[in-house]
Amino acid sequence: MAKDRSDILYEFIKDKDYRPMRARELAAFFCVPKNERGQLHDILDDLERQGKISMDSKGRYLPIAEKKHIGTFMGTARGFGFVGLEGRDEDIYIPEKYIGSALDGDTVRVQIFKSKRNNKSKAEGKIVEVVERANETVVGVFEKNQNFGFVIPDRDKLMTDFYIPKSKTMGARNGEKVVLRVTDFGDGNKHPEGEIVEVLGKPGKPGVDILSVVRSYGIPEDFPDEVVRQTHEVPDSIDEKGMAGRTDYRSYMTVTIDGEDAKDLDDAITLVKTEDGFELGVHIADVTYYVKEGSQIDKEALKRGTSVYLADRVIPMLPEKLSNGICSLNAGVDRFTLSCLMKFDKDGKMLSSKIEECIINVDHRMSYSVVGDIIGAENQENVPPEYKKQYGGFVQMFFDMQQLARMLKKRRIKQGSIEFDSTESKVILDDRGKTIDIIPYPKNEANDIIEEFMLAANQAVAEESFWREIPFVYRVHAEPDLEKIKELSNIAAKFSYKLRIADDKIYSKTLQKFLESLEGSEHRGFLDRLALRSMKGAEYSVNCDGHFGLAMKYYCHFTSPIRRYPDLQIHRILKENIGTSMADKRFKHYEKILENVASESSRLERRAEEAEREVIKLKKAEYMLGRIGETFEGKISGITSWGIYVELENTVEGMIRLSDLRDDVYSCIENEYRVVGKYSGKEYNLGQSVTIRVADVNLALRTIDFTIEE
Missing domain, CATH: 1.10.10.10 (Winged helix-like DNA-binding domain superfamily/Winged helix DNA-binding domain)
Structure with a gap:
């Protein structure tokens, strides 16, 4: 030829x-x-x-398609990866030989050389350029050689180790956790190189594990000197100048309700029950009065995006003098707020809302547990005497709150808002930072009260802003991936549950009814997880595209400006529109900057969530490491071709490898989610209760191995 x-x-x-x-x-x-x-x-x-x-x-x-697409590379521990492209549901599969020097999280340019032709094939591609690096620094374990060293990264998705010249080891010793700065990303054939810039210490040393996660995700801890200097100029109490034009709510019965250990108190509540219904005030810390647009504090807050809550520490978005001080709605002191004042009828239907700049003084700093105890008494007569004596007329207000919150929740559920049956974990640490217990996060009806009031305020603020046609940052949640919903429907059908999909569309109310039908079922946890995985993540947007999970057409984040930048940003916008229209110059200014605020806030929120999940996984593994050989009761939460996943009552999940089942030769019937013994016919099914023994724990990989205890 x-x-x-x-x-x-x-x-x-x-x-x-x-x-x-x-x-x-x-x-x-x-x-x-x-x-x-x-x-x-x-x-x-x-x-x-x-x-x-x-x-x-x-x-x-x-x-190879001539058009080169730009997206985010997602590495895997198995050597291949994917590129996620905006506006495309299906990720692009990248074979190992076409990854080049790209690392997990990098922004890359990819050529697609195979388009998806049916449901069984994936689009494939080749990375032709790294547009932006996401891993300037890497955290891992240092391994010393005679003439050089290398670092094995904590994140196995990085898929490579890093060569360290002998002169660049910073005196690190074998096995220590280190932070390296990448000096050469290699070319896919040659290992990347770096220099050690910080030695964190030996794994297992108090604080080193969580610090490693913090450094790995590039989360800034210390505030720059200029931010510290500006913070010193912030007053410790409100000033007379700021009181001008504010509505005075200091005579109203006012409370905050938070967790016992919360220090940054964003929101306070006033509630008056009237003959016609309820007047609810959701009073939010007026952070913008102290954090001026364009200041170094503001720039740093945007750079951080959100506070990060880890097991043994909080890395705040704002310096402590602001977050725990003048901005926090602490009891017994005057504070400035931006407030959403709402009126409801006797059935909990919102009649009106308005936004005002206010001044408040919180009477009581309440906790969820105490308020839960009070309203759990069902009526005032049964409330413990010590609570009646301490809180007086506030006891009745808590019951009024309960009444309104129940009506709001009922209306929300009726319109299709989805309630997932997910259990969060609370990690209990000793004074050295070691895990001594893991418990399901305690929740009661007091949590529901605050959640419903915040949802109502967020919805009211978003709707008013939408109809005023001002530039804004909305909280949006797209419809689930249809293919994943169809897969969920097929799996549910195998267990005799119905999830109907009409005209290739899923409605929040349909998904809500499906989850309700699982109540009390042994398959609830598994199917609930699958439903949750079919959902897309909520994010921030300048477009009011609605919130699928909450079944709300208008929604935003207004209630937490101390710890979330989008809330802080929209407070500025709202204050410029109180009693007037936004100046044209400012309108154009916000149109110019809000797209970046929304996208950066979404990205930084995901970073914080990933770091928080990683710490929880780490602490769970640490807890179980001290319990190797012990037995626990659990339920089968997942079945795959390689093993059976079991979740314990304390929310810890581990895996039983099929190869470790010694009493028979077991095989997985994947489409039926069960494991069957070849000779005995013995089965393991989803939701089944089992007794397990903790066999092994790998702290580096955050994995826990179980064996069946007969």
């Missing part, structure tokens, strides 16, 4: 009806003699070098 026929070969491969072929198939198709097949390979190699075609993981040749 002559080389001048390369154009013909390329046009053939590029044809829309082309079926991907290997070299030998192409040779047979074109009737290429055996003595000319070397020329065919030369032509294919030349076309590949030109970037016109590429070979997939099965050795088949495919055309």
Whole structure:
């Protein structure tokens, strides 16, 4: 086959009806003699070098699309990866040989050389350029060699270790946790290189584990000097100047209700029960009075995006003097607020709302547990005398809160808001930072009261802002991925549960009814998780696209400006629109900046959530490490071809490998989510109660291995 026929070969491969072929198939198709097949390979190699075609993981040749897409690379511990593209539900599969020097989290340019043709095939691609690096620093364990060292990263998704020249080890000792700065990202064939910039200490040393997570995710801890300087200028108490034009709510019965250990108190509540219904005030800390737009404090807050809550520490968005001091709605002191004042009828229907700048003074700093105890008494007569004596007339207000919150929740559920049956964990640490217990996070009806009041305020603020047609930052939640919902429907059907999908569309009310039908079922936890995984993540947007999970057309985050930047940002916007219209210049200013505020806030929120989850996994593994050999009761929460997942009452989840089941040869019937013994016929099914023994724990991988205890 002559080389001048390369154009013909390329046009053939590029044809829309082309079926991907290997070299030998192409040779047979074109009737290429055996003595000319070397020329065919030369032509294919030349076309590949030109970037016109590429070979997939099965050795088949495919055309490379001329358009190069930009997205985020997601590595895996197994060597391959994916690129997520905006506006495209299906991620692009990247074989290991086409990853190049890209690392997990990098922004990359990818060429797609295989388009998805049916539900069983994925789009494949090749990374041709790293547009932006996400891993300037890496955390891992230092391994020392005679003439050099290398670092094995904590994040296995980085898929490579890092070479460290002997002169760049900073005196790190073998096995210590370190932070390295990447000096050379390599080229896919050569390992990346770096220099150690911080030695964290030996794994297991108090604080080192969580500090490693903090450094790994690049979460800033210390505030820059200029931010510290500006913070010193912030007053310790409110000033007379700031009181001008504010509505005075200091004579109203006012409380905050938070967790016992909370220090940054964003929100306070006033409630008056009237003959016609309720007047609810949700009073939110007026952080913008102290954090001016464009100040160094404001820039740092945008850079952080959110406070990060880890097991043994809080990394705040704002300096402590603000977050725990002048901005926090502490009891017994005057504070400035931006308040959403709402009126409801006797059935909990919102009649009106308005936003005002106010001044308040909190009477009592309440906890969820105490308020839960009070309203759990069901009526005032049964409330413990010590609470009646301490809180007096506030006891009745708590029952009024309970009444209104119940009505709000009932209305919300009626319109289709989804309630997932998920259990959060609370990690209990000793004074050295070691895990001594893990318990389901305690919740009671007091939590529901605050949640319903905050939801009502967020919805009211978003709706008013939408109809005023001002630039704004909304909290949006897109519809679930239809393919995942169909998969969920098929799995549910195997257990005799129905999830109806009409006209290729899923409605929040339909999903809500489905989850309600699982109440009390042994399959509830598993199917609830699958439903949750089918959902897309909520994010911030300048477009009011609605919130699927809450079944709300208008929604935003207004209630936590101490710990979330979007709330702080929209407070500024709202204050510029109280009693007037926003100046045209400011309108254009917000139109210009809000897209970046929304996207950065979404990204930083995901970073914080990932770090928080990683710490919980780490602390759970640490807790179980001290319990190797002990037995626990649990329920089967997942079944795969490689093992059975079991969740314990304390929310710890571990895996029983099928190869460790010694009493029979077991195989997994994946589409039925059960494991069956070949000879005995013994089965393990989802939701089944089992007794397990803790067999092994890998702190580095955060994995826990169980064995069945007969």
